[in-house]
Amino acid sequence: MxxxxxxxxxxxxxxxxxxxxxxxxxxxxxxxxxxxxxxxxxxxxxxxxxxxxxxxxxxxxxxxxxxxxxxxxxxxxxxxxxxxxxxxxxxxxxxxxxxxxxxxxxxxxxxxxxxxxxxxxxxxxxxxxxxxxxxxxxxxxxxxxxxxxxxxxxxxxxxxxxxxxxxxxxxxxxxxxxxxxxxxxxxxxxxxxxxxxxxxxxxxxxxxxxxxxxxxxxxxxxxxxxxxxxxPLLEGLDGVEKMSKSKHNYIGIDDTPNDMYGKTMSIPDELMTKYFELATDLALEEKKRIKKELEERKLHPRDAKMLLSRTFVRMYHGEKAAETAEHHFKTVFQKGSIPDEIPRVIWKGEKQLPLIDLLVELNLLPSKSEARRMITGGGVRVNGEKVLEIKTTLEIKEGMILQAGKRRFVQLTFMDE
Amino acid sequence: MxxxxxxxxxxxxxxxxxxxxxxxxxxxxxxxxxxxxxxxxxxxxxxxxxxxxxxxxxxxxxxxxxxxxxxxxxxxxxxxxxxxxxxxxxxxxxxxxxxxxxxxxxxxxxxxxxxxxxxxxxxxxxxxxxxxxxxxxxxxxxxxxxxxxxxxxxxxxxxxxxxxxxxxxxxxxxxxxxxxxxxxxxxxxxxxxxxxxxxxxxxxxxxxxxxxxxxxxxxxxxxxxxxxxxxPLLEGLDGVEKMSKSKHNYIGIDDTPNDMYGKTMSIPDELMTKYFELATDLALEEKKRIKKELEERKLHPRDAKMLLSRTFVRMYHGEKAAETAEHHFKTVFQKGSIPDEIPRVIWKGEKQLPLIDLLVELNLLPSKSEARRMITGGGVRVNGEKVLEIKTTLEIKEGMILQAGKRRFVQLTFMDE
Missing domain, CATH: 3.40.50.620 (HUPs)
Known part of the structure; x- marks a missing residue:
């Protein structure tokens, strides 16, 4: 031999x-x-x-x-x-x-x-x-x-x-x-x-x-x-730990198209190139082009991340699902009001909580009475869906996005329990 | 319980x-x-x-x-x-x-x-x-x-x-x-x-x-x-290493009465008390008496060692064999000419050797011609047996006693190979 x-x-x-x-x-x-x-x-x-x-x-x-x-x-x-x-x-x-x-x-x-x-x-x-x-x-x-x-x-x-x-x-x-x-x-x-x-x-x-x-x-x-x-090991959504189920920082390939798209949008910008390289099926030249354009700031990080999200959904749910998920994301979160980056908060608290308490705890609103007012006024959205019932109790999930008013957004992520 | x-x-x-x-x-x-x-x-x-x-x-x-x-x-x-x-x-x-x-x-x-x-x-x-x-x-x-x-x-x-x-x-x-x-x-x-x-x-x-x-x-x-x-571990004939077959420093319980008696006579004096205590079937009081008399020099070490040798032969071959072995030892080695202690030499050389070479190497005799003379004159004994053939080749064995003339004795013992 x-x-x-x-x-x-x-x-x-x-x-x-x-x-x-x-x-x-x-x-x-x-x-x-x-x-x-x-x-x-x-x-x-x-x-x-x-x-x-x-x-x-x-x-x-x-x-x-x-x-x-x-x-x-x-x-x-x-x-x-x-x-x-x-x-x-x-x-x-x-x-x-x-x-x-x-x-x-x-x-x-x-x-x-x-x-x-x-x-x-x-x-x-x-x-x-x-x-x-x-x-x-x-x-x-x-x-x-x-x-x-x-x-x-x-x-x-x-x-x-x-x-x-x-x-x-x-x-x-x-x-x-x-x-x-x-x-x-x-x-x-x-x-x-x-x-x-x-x-x-x-x-x-x-x-x-x-x-x-x-x-x-x-x-x-x-x-x-x-x-x-x-x-190489791929870091999870938190950008620090190896992606794993037990760390609650993962994108499952069985996740729904909307979850997959939303979770991918929450990864730190600096990990994008690695995700493209290791986890997508794009051609080698395409990966190189994206990396270069990001470095030269010709490609906006948000647009690159949307491409990454779309790619993952396409890989595991097909082209049509990818389009639908992107459309959903844009409709719900963008509507001209989406910030360039949604701040992520590592959530280590209860997994079930009254919505009012959560809004206060996340500093999205200064008090419970403000929170009640904002909910009844139709200003609070969970994953883009308006919530009008002030007694709502939330099941907190990885990647969940909360919105209070037009410009205050928070995305929740879990860390090692 | x-x-x-x-x-x-x-x-x-x-x-x-x-x-x-x-x-x-x-x-x-x-x-x-x-x-x-x-x-x-x-x-x-x-x-x-x-x-x-x-x-x-x-x-x-x-x-x-x-x-x-x-x-x-x-x-x-x-x-x-x-x-x-x-x-x-x-x-x-x-x-x-x-x-x-x-x-x-x-x-x-x-x-x-x-x-x-x-x-x-x-x-x-x-x-x-x-x-x-x-x-x-x-x-x-x-x-x-x-x-x-x-x-x-x-x-x-x-x-x-x-x-x-x-x-x-x-x-x-x-x-x-x-x-x-x-x-x-x-x-x-x-x-x-x-x-x-x-x-x-x-x-x-x-x-x-x-x-x-x-x-x-x-x-x-x-x-x-x-x-x-x-x-406790019993040291072997060399008085240093644990008794074991691989160290060639042992008294086998299947050894012949004469071998057993002779080997036991070769142990260092300071080990006698330990051998009596751990390896004989004597009564506790008897063991104590021997120890005390040895310490007070009321019992001659050679006599104690002969008692130990006799005891071992009795334990493994019976009373009669013990008497015979002691008689043999006395006849062969004592005849009024046995020294109080036979010097032991640790033998690390060949296991087969011409008798003449061995006598010189052990410094029992100064030269090969002296050795030849002594053999033909009947002055050389191996384990008490006269050897007259000058071309004799010896199989060297643990505990073997060589004698040249009336007063020069050496007992060979093996160490870890």
Whole structure:
């Protein structure tokens, strides 16, 4: 395999360079890049597609724009004829947390796992051609291992190597407990690569350690080593934390067109370029043009953000829905009165509140009596809808926009609870 | 169980104190002593014997005097009606070393394990009544655990706790590799206690960590916690290292009477009291008397050592063999010419050597021609036997005594290779 690239003809080299340029665009790291080229070359010569692996946590199947960074990368491989291997990590899910301490890692039934996998499948279908995707459950092989097999698996790695993982070394240094079973989660993920003989595994930069484990275990078990491609993490609506369901800072790809459009309008301006680059399907030249025009102030940030919002709705709901959502947004929020930027407020209070209290608490109005007056006068809108009943109790939702009078707007966003 | 001791009548208290005095004599540590008293009390009241556990490595079945320290303690429990549980750690033996690095931990077949267990059984029979001993193979339960069970087992312990074991923390600090599977050996040993519901586990002080693991795992699995009794380690013939087969510094309980007698005569004087206390079956008062008389120089060290040698031969070969061995020793080595102490030399050279070369190398004789002369003149003895052939090649053995002329003696001993 060492010299396969030297054996390629001109057309093959061109094809190699074309594919490599696509796969390496917008990634944080390829480990190691030279071997990825060799794998591509080998697949061009042999006609055998590469196997591209992505591991999935079976407990949190709500797919959001943050996930699409890696999904879009998978799509690039799929469009070039390679095989996508999705692995549902159901073995871990079925074991639950042996210490019983983590409520998040409660034991899942086979039915729950199947249902969650189905949800992934449907949502991923908005990006990938699922008819060509391999779906695997890792309990298939992990549940057949006995104690002797586990000892042999554990014999492939040193304690020092495991303690290199940041969260392990930090917790050990801080005197926080690491239960021994936690050392096995990276090993399981790595063993999946052994069983599936994956050629490439994708992951976010926070998966650096776990994804590399596959490479190490494949070598230990005498297999060809996979390439690791790490992708940048997308910050959520707050512009600070990684987008995630638990942080309430996400745009779900199952969100309604209006929610998706509205939430996207609430991201900080400085993140727009990153969102365009990592999460949209626009052509590379188009992304470059937008970035340049924003830097040169030829493109107004609000207009760019509207293009981003429209793009997301188009990607997940189609062209027509995108137009309708934009029209709705303009009708409701613009009407000539929309400010250039709607101030966002991080809301850490109750999730249910009388509208009057909320208006005062947000300083949109100075007192409850003012709030009552403004509501009965028809000056208060929630997500653009006039509210006339002063006893209204609101369910506060991520991205909700409140308006008091013509010019006072606030958009609510949640942070880590 | 908390107050069971308070419920005992006078006779029962006397019995409790009697047993406790025996079990606690000559031990390094009882963890915790108060609970041992409760366990004894409970067994007195209920009439149910305690279960006393000893784990055995299946790969090294040569039993030596060092092992008898713990065997003698087991015997005390057995003589009081308690049940001895011997566990052959065959599961580990059958797995072998998953890293393939340790030649010592090569994979054993079922037949080899059975054969080694049989060897233990025969040799232990010289101390214990084996008809009343329970023999267990831990592969019986460990081989039935699947990956999920192992994860739950691993969930019972933290990495920090495992790193408290000295050899682990030292190796980590020194950058020497600890393979992850090594963390499971103490867990396996502990799990054996869970399965056998042991009341007491014995071990050498170097087993401190592993034996305590049983206590911790029993608690984790909702069982009554075992008591840990740690026994002192007996130094070998060199007087420095723990007695062990690999250090070539041991007296095997299967050694011939003459070997056993001769080797015992070679231990350093300062160790005699410890050998008497830990390894002989003499009465407590007798041991105390010997110690006192040695301290007061009323008993000659050589005479004490001959008593020790005679005692060992009697214990493992009977009274008659002891007399014969002593007679042999006197005839061969004493004949009025034995020095008070035979100088010992640590031999690190070849194990096979021409006798002439050896005599020179040991400085028993100044040159090869002198050596030849002395041999032909009948002045050279090996283990008391005259050697007349100058071309003799010697197999050097632990405890071998060389004599050149009437007064020059040397006893050879091996050290760690």
């Amino acid at each position: 060492r010299n396969i690239i030297e054996t390629l003809d001109e057309n093959q080299i061109e094809e190699l360079e074309r594919q490599y340029a696509i796969y390496s665009s917008g990634v944080s790291e390829i480990i190691p890049a030279a071997e990825l080229k060799e794998k591509i070359a080998k697949s061009i010569v042999s006609g055998i597609p590469m196997k591209i692996k992505l591991g999935l946590d079976p407990s949190a199947p709500d797919v959001h724009i943050g996930h699409t960074v890696v999904l879009n990368k998978l799509k690039q491989f799929q469009e070039n004829g390679h095989i996508i291997q999705l692995i549902i990590g159901d073995f871990t899910g079925k074991i639950g947390d042996p210490t019983g301490k983590s409520a998040a890692r409660k034991q899942l039934t086979t039915e729950e796992v199947k249902h969650n996998a189905q949800t992934y499948f449907e949502q991923f279908g908005k990006v990938l051609d699922m008819s060509k995707v391999e779906l695997h459950y890792n309990s298939k092989w992990l549940s057949t291992l006995n104690f002797g097999d586990v000892i042999h698996l554990a014999g492939s790695i040193t304690v020092a190597r495991l303690l290199e993982r940041n969260d392990f070394s930090n917790r050990l240094a801080e005197g926080k407990p690491i239960s021994l079973h936690e050392f096995f989660y990276p090993l399981m993920q790595g063993y999946d690569s052994v069983m599936l003989e994956s050629d490439v595994e994708l992951g976010g930069t926070d998966q650096h350690f776990n994804v590399l484990m596959g490479r190490q275990l494949q070598e230990h078990f005498g297999k060809e080593k996979q390439i690791v491609i790490l992708l | 908390r107050n069971i001791i308070e419920t005992l009548d006078e006779n029962q208290i006397e019995e409790l104190e009697r047993q406790y005095a025996i079990y606690s004599s000559g031990v390094s540590e009882i963890i915790p002593a108060a609970e041992l008293k409760e366990k004894i009390a409970k067994s007195i009241v209920s009439g149910i014997p305690m279960k006393i556990k000893l784990g055995l490595d299946p790969s090294a079945p040569d039993v030596h005097i060092g092992h008898t320290v713990v065997l003698n303690k087991l015997k005390q429990f057995q003589e009081n009606g308690h049940i001895i549980q011997l566990i052959i750690g065959d599961f580990t033996g059958k797995i072998g070393d998953p890293t393939g690095k340790s030649a010592a931990r090569k994979q054993l077949t079922t037949e080899e394990v059975k054969h080694n267990a049989q060897t233990y059984f025969e040799q232990f029979g010289k101390v214990l009544d084996m008809s009343k001993v329970e023999l267990h193979y831990n592969s019986k339960w460990l081989s039935t655990l699947n990956f999920g069970d192992v994860i739950h087992l691993a969930g019972s312990i933290t990495v920090a706790r495992l790193l408290e074991r000295n050899d682990f923390s030292n190796r980590l600090a020194e950058g020497k590799p600890i393979s992850l599977h090594e963390f499971f050996y103490p867990l396996m040993q502990g799990y054996d206690s869970v399965m056998l519901e042991s009341d007491v586990e014995l071990g050498g002080t170097d087993q401190h960590f592993n034996v305590l693991m049983g206590r911790q795992l029993q608690e984790h699995f909702g069982k009554e916690k075992q008591i840990v009794i740690l026994l």
